[in-house]
Amino acid sequence: MPITRRAAVAGLTAALSLASLAAAGLGTAPLARAAEPVLFGVSGPLTGPNAQYGAQWKQGFDLALDEINAAGGIGGRPLAYRFEDSQSDPKQSVAIAQKFVADPTIVAELGDFSSPASMAATPIYQRAGLLQFGFTNSHPDFTKGGDFAWSSSVSQAEEQPLVADFAVRSLGLKKLAVLYLNTDWGRTSKDIFVKAAKDFGADVVVAEGYQPEEKDFRSTLVRVRDAAPDGIVLISYYADGALIARQLGAAGLKQPAVAVSSVYSPKFLELGGDFVNGIYTPARFFPEDPRPHVKKFVETFKARYGKEPDAFNAYAYDALHLVAAAAKVGGPTRTGVRDGLAKIKDVPSVIFEKATFDAATRRIAGAPSVKLVVKDGRFTLWDGAKTN
Amino acid sequence: MTSFLDHTINGLVVGNIYALLAVGLALIFGVSRLINFAHGSVYVVGAYVGLIAVAHLKLPLPLTILAVVVGTGALGILIERVGLRPLAHSVRIAPLLATIGISFVIDQLIQLTFSPDPQALPSLVPDWRFTVGGVTVGALDLVIAGIGVTSAALLYGFLTFTRLGWAVRATAQDRDAARQMGVDVDAVNRAVFAIASALGGLSGLLVGMYYNYISPAMSFQATLKGIVAEVVGGVGNVPGAVVGSLLLGLTESYGIALLGTTYRNLFAFVLLVLILVLKPNGLFASNRQLPPEPMTGTFVAPSRPLKLPASALAGLTVAAFALPLVVTTPYVLQTLSNAWLYAMLGLSLTLVAGTVGQVSLGHAALLAIGGYVSALLAVDLGLPVMLAILAAGLATGAIGTVLVSPAFRLRGHYVSIATLAIGEIVGLVILNWESVTRGPIGVSGIPPIEIAGIPLYSAAATYWFTLAVMVVLALLQAKLLASHLGRTLRAIREDDVAARSHGIALSRYKAIAFGFGGFAAGISGAITAHLYSYINHETFNAQISILALTIVILGGMGNVLGAIVGSVALIGLPELFRITAEYRILIYGIALLLLVRFRPQGLLGTV
Numbered sequence: 001m002p003i004t005r006r007a008a009v010a011g012l013t014a015a016l017s018l019a020s021l022a023a024a025g026l027g028t029a030p031l032a033r034a035a036e037p038v039l040f041g042v043s044g045p046l047t048g049p050n051a052q053y054g055a056q057w058k059q060g061f062d063l064a065l066d067e068i069n070a071a072g073g074i075g076g077r078p079l080a081y082r083f084e085d086s087q088s089d090p091k092q093s094v095a096i097a098q099k100f101v102a103d104p105t106i107v108a109e110l111g112d113f114s115s116p117a118s119m120a121a122t123p124i125y126q127r128a129g130l131l132q133f134g135f136t137n138s139h140p141d142f143t144k145g146g147d148f149a150w151s152s153s154v155s156q157a158e159e160q161p162l163v164a165d166f167a168v169r170s171l172g173l174k175k176l177a178v179l180y181l182n183t184d185w186g187r188t189s190k191d192i193f194v195k196a197a198k199d200f201g202a203d204v205v206v207a208e209g210y211q212p213e214e215k216d217f218r219s220t221l222v223r224v225r226d227a228a229p230d231g232i233v234l235i236s237y238y239a240d241g242a243l244i245a246r247q248l249g250a251a252g253l254k255q256p257a258v259a260v261s262s263v264y265s266p267k268f269l270e271l272g273g274d275f276v277n278g279i280y281t282p283a284r285f286f287p288e289d290p291r292p293h294v295k296k297f298v299e300t301f302k303a304r305y306g307k308e309p310d311a312f313n314a315y316a317y318d319a320l321h322l323v324a325a326a327a328k329v330g331g332p333t334r335t336g337v338r339d340g341l342a343k344i345k346d347v348p349s350v351i352f353e354k355a356t357f358d359a360a361t362r363r364i365a366g367a368p369s370v371k372l373v374v375k376d377g378r379f380t381l382w383d384g385a386k387t388n
Numbered sequence: 389m390t391s392f393l394d395h396t397i398n399g400l401v402v403g404n405i406y407a408l409l410a411v412g413l414a415l416i417f418g419v420s421r422l423i424n425f426a427h428g429s430v431y432v433v434g435a436y437v438g439l440i441a442v443a444h445l446k447l448p449l450p451l452t453i454l455a456v457v458v459g460t461g462a463l464g465i466l467i468e469r470v471g472l473r474p475l476a477h478s479v480r481i482a483p484l485l486a487t488i489g490i491s492f493v494i495d496q497l498i499q500l501t502f503s504p505d506p507q508a509l510p511s512l513v514p515d516w517r518f519t520v521g522g523v524t525v526g527a528l529d530l531v532i533a534g535i536g537v538t539s540a541a542l543l544y545g546f547l548t549f550t551r552l553g554w555a556v557r558a559t560a561q562d563r564d565a566a567r568q569m570g571v572d573v574d575a576v577n578r579a580v581f582a583i584a585s586a587l588g589g590l591s592g593l594l595v596g597m598y599y600n601y602i603s604p605a606m607s608f609q610a611t612l613k614g615i616v617a618e619v620v621g622g623v624g625n626v627p628g629a630v631v632g633s634l635l636l637g638l639t640e641s642y643g644i645a646l647l648g649t650t651y652r653n654l655f656a657f658v659l660l661v662l663i664l665v666l667k668p669n670g671l672f673a674s675n676r677q678l679p680p681e682p683m684t685g686t687f688v689a690p691s692r693p694l695k696l697p698a699s700a701l702a703g704l705t706v707a708a709f710a711l712p713l714v715v716t717t718p719y720v721l722q723t724l725s726n727a728w729l730y731a732m733l734g735l736s737l738t739l740v741a742g743t744v745g746q747v748s749l750g751h752a753a754l755l756a757i758g759g760y761v762s763a764l765l766a767v768d769l770g771l772p773v774m775l776a777i778l779a780a781g782l783a784t785g786a787i788g789t790v791l792v793s794p795a796f797r798l799r800g801h802y803v804s805i806a807t808l809a810i811g812e813i814v815g816l817v818i819l820n821w822e823s824v825t826r827g828p829i830g831v832s833g834i835p836p837i838e839i840a841g842i843p844l845y846s847a848a849a850t851y852w853f854t855l856a857v858m859v860v861l862a863l864l865q866a867k868l869l870a871s872h873l874g875r876t877l878r879a880i881r882e883d884d885v886a887a888r889s890h891g892i893a894l895s896r897y898k899a900i901a902f903g904f905g906g907f908a909a910g911i912s913g914a915i916t917a918h919l920y921s922y923i924n925h926e927t928f929n930a931q932i933s934i935l936a937l938t939i940v941i942l943g944g945m946g947n948v949l950g951a952i953v954g955s956v957a958l959i960g961l962p963e964l965f966r967i968t969a970e971y972r973i974l975i976y977g978i979a980l981l982l983l984v985r986f987r988p989q990g991l992l993g994t995v
Contacts, residue, residue, distance in 0.1 A: 047496065047973045049605040051504030084966065087973075090920055090927055091726050095963060098847055099719035116927045119832060120920035124722075127845050141832040145921070182650055182819065184924055187828040208649040209828075213609045215599050216405075218398040219644040219652075222523065226391050239506045243601055250517070250524055270508045271601050 048087035060316030090120035101128035135319035164196035173231030180235035182209030242271035265310030403637020408591030409614030412584035418624030428611030429494035434589025460589025482988035492977030506603035693993035718847035732912035734951030736905035742946025745881030750811020752932035758913030784910025830924025944990025
């Protein structure tokens with residue numbers, strides 16, 4: 001039977017790929033143990049459409065890592081993390097999960113970014129008894145995956161009433177238009193927000209969900225205008241939030257706008273330009289924040305990266321500190337880290353001020369919130385005036 | 389009724405932006421008969437060249453435009469030279485795959501150079517605005533419209549009145565005849581790619597300035613919208629592309645007006661399917677126009693498939709089943725389990741695309757249907773998991789066939805575009821049909837696979853289960869292809885006119901193929917859902933459809949074993965390149981390009 005030379009080469013290449021794939025997997029296990037670092041695994045996007053968030057995680061992690069290691073690491077051993085790129089794609093995050101759970105040197109895992117990628121991997125982490133610490137996972141069912149699924153993401157059940165409080169009670173808005181990112185996060189947030197706003201006595205006159213890749217909101221904003229709201233609420237991340245803010249300005253919608261804390265990013269200011277001035281947001285921290293822990297975070301971050309930190313930097317920074325604190329308390333083993341999370345109390349945190357987990361929900365309650373407004377291209381403390 | 393006017397103006401403004409993309413795509417399709425998946429990447433490059441010119445070099449607008457046009461024009465020539473010219477004599481499908489590989493490489497290079505973070509691209513056009521009806525129109529809108537209409541007019545003039553333009557059109561009509569008449573077809577292609585890419589780059593620059601926002605991730609959406617607009621106007625029809633774009637913009641705008649923002653793309657893709665079914669040559673095709681080149685037969689290359697003796701196949705299968713006894717690393721087993729699941733998808737696509745010649749670009753939708761049916765049956769109705777998976781396979785076969793049936797009368801690239809649209813529609817229906825699918829929140833707590841009451845937890849058990857299902861499906865498919873049915877299906881691919889004149893009812897046989905293919909894909913999606921325990925509308929996205937096609941082309945169209953080998957290679961390679969961290973998708977793209985270049989008929993050859 002005729003086999004061309006090319007076909008034979010191609011077949012051989014495929015076979016070799018398989019063999020070295022197996023070798024790559026096998027090679028990680030046997031390693032020397034002495035003075036070996038305590039290792040965390042990170043599963044997150046470094047390439048693909050969400051790569052920007054993975055890049056921000058890295059900045060937050062590296063900052064926290066240096067602080068932890070400068071303070072003596074974990075029981076004298078240095079801390080290190082291994083970041084595996086999942087593209088926030090479930091088929092890759094489950095493979096990474098298998099890789100991490102089979103590697104005895106890894107004592108905890110952080111990530112993934114999106115709910116489909118994170119929650120697909122949860123059963124693997126849960127069965128293997130390796131902590132899965134999701135710090136951007138606000139999906140209400142994330143920590144229901146098992147007692148090894150923990151999250152430091154601010155629960156939307158807590159966040160959204162704060163947004164509603166700002167919009168309705170502080171700013172006195174009564175007829176709201178809501179624009180929300182139509183993902184599990186945005187949808188959950190919107191539902192909770194609408195309920196909270198109604199409880200405070202406001203009406204939601206129109207709610208529009210948009211796809212993450214959308215850039216043009218002109219037609220959506222005509223719908224918003226026709227509903228005649230007296231205020232606009234953005235349940236957005238910083239990039240899409242800035243796009244909407246610009247188009248609000250261009251469409252001549254002058255109503256006050258309140259955005260959720262995820263827009264807190266220097267990029268929001270950069271992408272939005274003059275149009276984000278006057279937008280309100282109940283954020284977790286801000287550049288001139290007087291709290292010492294936040295001050296230290298903002299200053300060391302600026303010194304290291306030459307820009308101001310954003311919300312995703314802070315989530316990652318906090319997450320590494322929290323899991324490291326748990327490893328110190330419970331010991332650098334898989335169950336030790338998990339048990340440690342239940343024991344740690346009042347860990348200094350940028351997002352929560354003092355973080356303590358509720359062992360039943362495996363989440364943290366009590367994130368403080370500061371009311372900010374964008375003024376002259378900066379996030380500043382809101383002075384209490386009702387309109388801009 | 390002022391909002392009606394406002395929505396109309398908004399639709400025109402947005403369509404205006406799509407037009408710049410669509411014109412370039414139309415030009416390339418008109419001449420090279422190629423859907424250029426790298427067009428969105430060129431658009432991104434245009435935006436970033438603009439960023440350097442504006443933010444770093446502080447160039448004025450005319451010089452910025454010149455820099456973008458020259459830079460992306462040169463990139464177009466490079467793409468044509470490196471990616472496509474070497475493939476001129478190979479299979480039609482090879483250049484398509486090459487453009488996918490090129491887009492990976494360009495997007496990754498941009499991301500590595502400029503960081504994945506979105507950046508602001510300040511507009512150099514003064515922000516003058518005036519109000520029409522209830523909406524404002526800015527100076528930049530007029531600049532974009534001006535450039536769009538001017539470039540379409542210039543192109544039209546170029547194609548109609550210049551010698552090179554005649555050569556372009558002659559090449560578009562019949563490449564071989566043009567060559568015989570002394571037309572330098574390579575020069576024509578080069579010119580077309582340079583012009584189209586310069587336009588694509590220009591639109592990247594203008595759209596970036598328009599939104600003050602550029603990011604490496606915007607390439608795929610740009611390609612998608614450009615293709616839709618182009619097809620609505622009639623593939624390869626340059627003035628049609630402009631009108632198609634405006635129509636697309638209007639449809640989206642009215643769609644939002646009627647039902648809200650979440651329905652935006654649903655309207656766009658329904659419009660596309662309607663146009664394809666009712667006027668497959670586009671709105672502006674005259675009835676006298678020749679039918680588009682019959683793609684069947686020429687689309688899938690005849691080649692001598694690599695055939696393994698039955699004993700070798702049996703040996704390989706035994707080795708695959710024995711592997712977990714030797715390799716116990718769960719990571720490797722999980723990766724291979726993923727490969728088996730994608731091999732099922734590959735089997736499905738290689739049947740419809742390879743054997744019957746219906747190249748589907750929406751195959752991920754079948755995974756989604758299978759995943760949702762099985763997950764909802766198990767979660768909401770408490771059906772045993774194995775039964776739910778089987779039911780999902782059957783349901784996907786049926787639903788998939790019904791959904792694709794409007795595309796049965798189409799041929800060649802039109803099938804691809806129609807299936808792309810149908811795939812997007814399925815995703816959007818899942819997103820919006822909340823009472824059943826739970827919308828964006830997704831389905832969580834999907835029970836694991838159980839055999840006789842014992843859940844499959846370990847990586848080895850998952851491996852054996854997925855491998856066994858995949859082998860059964862592969863054997864069934866091989867049996868099907870060896871029967872008279874297989875011969876009939878191949879006859880449809882080779883020459884549908886001849887097949888029909890022999891009394892073969894085309895639609896019925898296509899339905900059989902889609903039904904069987906849908907079953908395999910549905911099973912794959914269902915197993916995936918039970919392994920993941922959580923799915924939402926993003927789990928099975930358009931990227932997976934592209935991956936499926938890549939698997940099939942790489943393995944060899946219509947080749948059952950090829951689908952399996954292709955899947956192992958394409959699921960394995962990104963994992964293998966993991967040590968290269970941020971560079972891995974770049975390396976993957978280059979590997980893909982090399983494979984297409986040196987083995988365009990697929991690793992194991994077309995059957």
